[in-house]
Every structure is written in structure tokens, then in C-alpha cells.
Amino acid sequence: MEVASKSSAYRARWFEFLTPTSKRWRLLLGATVWVIFFGLWEMAVLWGWVNTLLVPSPLEVIRTLYELFAERGFLSDVGISIARILGSFLVACTLAIPLGILMGSFKTVEAFFNPFVSAWRYLPAPAFIPILLMWFGTGELPKLALLFLGVIFFLITLIMDHTSQVRAELIETAMTLGGQRWQILWTVVVPAVLPNILTSMRQMLAIAWTYLVIAEIIASTTGIGAMMMRARRFLHTDEIMAGILIIGILGLAFDVLFRWLQRVLFPYLDQEGH
Amino acid sequence: MNMLDEDRMAQSSPSACPPPTDTPKLRLANVSKSFHVPRGEAIEAIKDVSFTTLENEVCVLLGPSGCGKSTVLRMVAGLEQPSSGELMLDGCPITGPSQERGMVFQAYTSFDWLTVQQNVEYGMRLNHVPKAQRRERARHFIELVGLSRFAGAYPRHLSGGMKQRVAIARTLANEPAILLMDEPFGALDAQTRWQMQELMMSIVESANTTILMVTHDIEEAIFLADRIEFMSRHPGRVHEEIIPSFKQGRRLRHKEELIGLAGYGDLERHILHLMRAQGGEDFEH
Numbered sequence: 072m073e074v075a076s077k078s079s080a081y082r083a084r085w086f087e088f089l090t091p092t093s094k095r096w097r098l099l100l101g102a103t104v105w106v107i108f109f110g111l112w113e114m115a116v117l118w119g120w121v122n123t124l125l126v127p128s129p130l131e132v133i134r135t136l137y138e139l140f141a142e143r144g145f146l147s148d149v150g151i152s153i154a155r156i157l158g159s160f161l162v163a164c165t166l167a168i169p170l171g172i173l174m175g176s177f178k179t180v181e182a183f184f185n186p187f188v189s190a191w192r193y194l195p196a197p198a199f200i201p202i203l204l205m206w207f208g209t210g211e212l213p214k215l216a217l218l219f220l221g222v223i224f225f226l227i228t229l230i231m232d233h234t235s236q237v238r239a240e241l242i243e244t245a246m247t248l249g250g251q252r253w254q255i256l257w258t259v260v261v262p263a264v265l266p267n268i269l270t271s272m273r274q275m276l277a278i279a280w281t282y283l284v285i286a287e288i289i290a291s292t293t294g295i296g297a298m299m300m301r302a303r304r305f306l307h308t309d310e311i312m313a314g315i316l317i318i319g320i321l322g323l324a325f326d327v328l329f330r331w332l333q334r335v336l337f338p339y340l341d342q343e344g345h
Numbered sequence: 346m347n348m349l350d351e352d353r354m355a356q357s358s359p360s361a362c363p364p365p366t367d368t369p370k371l372r373l374a375n376v377s378k379s380f381h382v383p384r385g386e387a388i389e390a391i392k393d394v395s396f397t398t399l400e401n402e403v404c405v406l407l408g409p410s411g412c413g414k415s416t417v418l419r420m421v422a423g424l425e426q427p428s429s430g431e432l433m434l435d436g437c438p439i440t441g442p443s444q445e446r447g448m449v450f451q452a453y454t455s456f457d458w459l460t461v462q463q464n465v466e467y468g469m470r471l472n473h474v475p476k477a478q479r480r481e482r483a484r485h486f487i488e489l490v491g492l493s494r495f496a497g498a499y500p501r502h503l504s505g506g507m508k509q510r511v512a513i514a515r516t517l518a519n520e521p522a523i524l525l526m527d528e529p530f531g532a533l534d535a536q537t538r539w540q541m542q543e544l545m546m547s548i549v550e551s552a553n554t555t556i557l558m559v560t561h562d563i564e565e566a567i568f569l570a571d572r573i574e575f576m577s578r579h580p581g582r583v584h585e586e587i588i589p590s591f592k593q594g595r596r597l598r599h600k601e602e603l604i605g606l607a608g609y610g611d612l613e614r615h616i617l618h619l620m621r622a623q624g625g626e627d628f629e630h
Contacts, residue, residue, distance in 0.1 A: 241456065244454040248467065249444025249468065249471050258467070
């Protein structure tokens with residue numbers, strides 16, 4: 072809107088350094104790229120550039136997605152997947168948040184745990200799938216364990232780093248105001264690092280989706296990944312793509328949820344759009 | 346510091362403030378500090394620093410950068426330990442940080458997640474001051490620094506000078522025995538800076554506080570100080586104690602008054618010479 076008033080004197084240009092675009096324009100551009108993507112895909116199918124057995128049309132995929140939900144009880148698969156993500160992520164967070172904060176606050180705690188935590192970070196979680204299957208059989212436990220292992224050590228490290236970056240002056244101010252160690256931890260360190268913890272959680276939740284699909288593809292009869300592997304056996308590419316689509320949508324939905332939480336929980340921060 | 350007494354505070358006019366007394370408030374005796382560098386040799390940062398600050402006095406540590414004046418202040422705050430020597434406040438040795446010695450830093454230290462009111466109440470909350478008393482005292486000090494209109498605002502809506510005023514109010518509301526300030530106006534622009542200096546003087550008059558302040562701004566030091574400890578470096582020690590006697594024990598309200606006083610130019614010239622002699626190593630001509 073501001074741009075419009077200036078446009079009489081200034082030449083409006085599409086490409087300009089250091090110039091923000093309006094929100095409406097951004098939305099429009101963002102939508103356009105998707106229209107082009109699906110348009111090209113639909114054209115490729117219509118004009119026979121691709122084998123429709125391998126590449127179904129986007130409309131076909133959406134129709135299948137509807138069918139999956141309406142007639143084939145796909146909702147329970149989606150529900151199971153979400154429950155697995157949230158369950159294991161919750162356990163990982165209840166462990167990682169206090170541990171990460173303590174490691175970031177006190178060098179002694181860091182010196183004790185960090186060599187252990189860093190070592191685990193370099194082990195790819197899927198390497199544990201065979202042993203997890205042997206230990207926990209084929210129930211829910213091996214999937215939850217894989218998700219947990221894939222997320223926890225990164226989460227601890229991220230939270231530790233954010234905590235150790237809480238500005239020394241804030242802590243020293245509290246010390247010269249008479250704050251005791253635990254008072255300062257609760258009233259300065261924790262509130263200062265909380266927004267960054269939420270950001271770390273948002274990032275790690277995206278990683279958790281990766282491990283979920285791996286777990287469900289390899290060893291599961293339920294969940295979105297398992298549905299996709301079943302579909303592969305019957306050459307139902309439309310169902311596989313519907314699965315991919317729903318994973319993408321859910322990932323995006325969680326991202327939006329976290330961003331909303333960030334705004335609601337930390338209204339005192341300078342958020343974008345101000 | 347004295348317990349807050351609303352009535353007396355309200356009635357006290359600037360001239361009614363008790364002048365600095367002869368009671369020693371803070372005493373440093375032969376304080377030294379050396380740092381160990383990785384190679385093993387120790388570097389002596391502070392050597393044999395001794396001085397005394399009287400009750401209700403504004404004492405300024407002045408000196409070129411690198412003379413260790415901030416380190417001395419941090420030792421008084423209890424945030425760093427001396428290698429040797431004695432630091433005493435009201436006759437008791439300083440062993441660590443405490444509510445008695447509240448510090449205002451150069452960097453902004455407002456807690457982003459608390460409003461101005463909550464920020465100023467923060468220290469009292471740590472020290473379990475009852476809620477009603479806390480609120481009342483915070484309101485008083487917020488008014489003292491002229492932020493009443495912003496009591497409900499979060500720090501992100503405040504300018505740099507306002508954030509420093511929050512920090513000052515927060516520290517004073519906590520009733521420290523001495524207020525420590527580490528280049529509190531160093532990050533502010535020139536105009537805000539002298540406004541803050543004048544505000545400081547009005548606070549000193551109405552709140553009866555002993556202040557130990559670090560600065561490298563000569564004019565600021567002369568304007569605010571009842572006593573200046575000029576420090577030299579390599580190693581950091583007190584080079585000269587300066588009493589700006591030309592002020593005749595008066596506290597100035599405006600910077601213009603300072604410039605008009607006979608003796609101001611001479612003192613500034615004297616300190617500039619000291620600074621230049623100290624800066625010789627960095628600025629070879």
C-alpha cells in the first residue's frame with residue numbers, strides 16, 4: 072500500500088535490491104509457483120509425455136487421497152503416524168529440555184554429558200533399526216525408539232548451545248540483584264532461552280518426520296509409510312503420491328502450529344510483520 | 346541504603362540532600378589481580394589498587410581503555426575475585442555478588458519477557474519483598490527515572506536510553522548499599538548521554554546513594570564525580586586521586602553550569618594530559 076503511493080514518483084521495478092514486497096504480492100507469487108508445478112505435471116500426463124502407470128495426474132492423486140480418507144479408513148493410519156511422532160517427540164523433549172538447559176548453564180554438567188551426547192550425534196539413527204527390531208519386536212516400541220534416537224541428541228545439543236548463548240550480563244545483573252543460583256536459572260536463563268527452545272523443537276520435529284517414514288516403511292503394517300509400501304506392491308502410484316502429499320501437508324501444518332505458538336507464547340518478542 | 350520512606354522522599358528538595366559524609370563506605374586496600382594466560386605466565390592486570398569511597402559520594406573510576414577500571418568494578422561487584430588485597434563494604438569483606446552491590450552494565454540488560462514495571466520489581470521479587478510493597482516501590486523509581494508512561498511496555502518498545510533508565514530504576518529499587526555502574530551511558534548517542542548524566546544527578550540528590558562508576562569520558566567524570574580515581578595501565582593502578590574541588594562540594598544539575606565554573610577547564614586539561622601520557626603506546630606520533 073505504501074508502495075502504491077510512491078509509485079507516481081518512483082519507477083516500480085520487479086527486481087530491486089533491499090526492497091520488500093507486499094504481503095499480498097508474496098502470497099500471489101508463492102501460489103503461482105505451485106500452479107505452474109501442478110500445471111506442468113497435468114500437461115505431461117494429458118499429452119502423454121509420461122507413463123500414467125508411474126506418474127498419475129495430480130487430479131488423480133487428489134481424488135485418490137479423498138477416496139483413501141472417505142472409503143478406506145486412511146484417517147486411522149494418519150492418526151497412528153501423528154501419535155507416533157508426538158509420543159516419541161514428547162518423551163525426547165522432556166529429557167532434552169532440562170538436560171540441555173543444565174548443560175548450557177553449568178560447565179560441569181556439560182563436561183560430563185557432552186562427550187557422550189556428541190558421540191551419539193554422529194551415529195545415524197537408522198543404523199539401530201536391526202537391533203531395535205531384535206530387542207523390541209514388531210510392536211510400537213521399535214518405531215518410537217528410532218524416532219527418539221533420531222531426535223534426542225540433536226535436540227540436547229541445540230538447546231545446550233542456545234542456553235550457553237544467554238547473555239552473561241543478564242545473569243550477572245540478576246547476581247548483583249541478589250539472585251541465588253536456582254532463582255537465576257528459573258527467572259533469567261529459562262525465560263531467555265525458551266523462544267529458542269521452541270524454534271529448536273520446530274526444526275527437530277521436521278527431522279522426526281523423516282525417521283517416522285523410515286520406520287514405517289521398513290517395519291510397520293500401520294501408518295502412512297506402511298500404506299505407501301502396500302501401494303507399491305500393487306503399483307498404485309496414485310496412493311504413494313497421496314501419501315507423500317499428506318506427509319507434506321502434515322509437516323507444513325505442524326510448522327504453522329509452532330509459528331503460531333511462538334507468537335502466542337512470546338508476544339514480547341519482535342516478531343516478523345511488525 | 347536507607348529503607349524507602351515515601352513521605353520523606355516526596356518532601357525532600359534537592360538542596361536537602363545530605364552531602365557526602367566522612368564515613369568510609371567502600372574501601373579497597375592493595376587489591377591486585379593477575380590473569381593466567383595459556384602459556385603459563387601470569388599477566389598483572391591490576392596492581393595495588395587502594396582507595397576509599399565515602400557514604401553518599403559519587404566516585405568515578407576514570408582512565409584509558411585497558412587500565413582495568415572495569416575489572417576493579419567487577420571485583421567490587423563480587424563478579425571477579427582479586428588475586429590479593431582486601432575489598433570492604435561497610436566494614437565487611439566482599440566475598441561474592443550480592444544485593445548490596447547492584448550493578449548497571451553498559452550493555453542493555455532489560456529482561457525482554459518482563460514489562461518495565463516487572464523489570465523494576467524483579468530484584469525485589471528475588472529478595473521476597475511483599476507484593477504490595479514491591480509494586481509501590483517500583484512505581485516510585487519508575488517515576489524517578491521518568492518512565493511512568495511506559496510502566497506496562499515491554500523493553501522492545503524502548504529506546505536505548507530508556508532501557509538504561511529501567512536498569513537504573515531496577516537496581517535502585519532493590520536498595521543496594523552502593524550502586525555500581527560500568528560505563529552505563531557508553532552505548533548511547535551524545536544527546537541522550539548528557540540527558541542521562543543530568544538525570545543521574547537528580548537521582549543522586551533524591552535517592553542518597555553511594556555510587557561507584559566507571560567511565561572513560563572525562564567530561565562525564567568531572568560532571569558527576571565527587572571524587573575521581575584516575576587509573577593508569579600496564580599494570581592497572583590508581584595513578585592519581587582527583588577531587589574536583591572547583592565545584593565546591595556542590596552537585597550540578599545542568600552541564601552548562603559545569604562549563605561556566607572557574608577551574609573546570611584546568612581540570613579537564615589536566616586529565617587530558619594524563620590520558621595522553623597513558624595513551625602514548627597506542628598513538629605514536
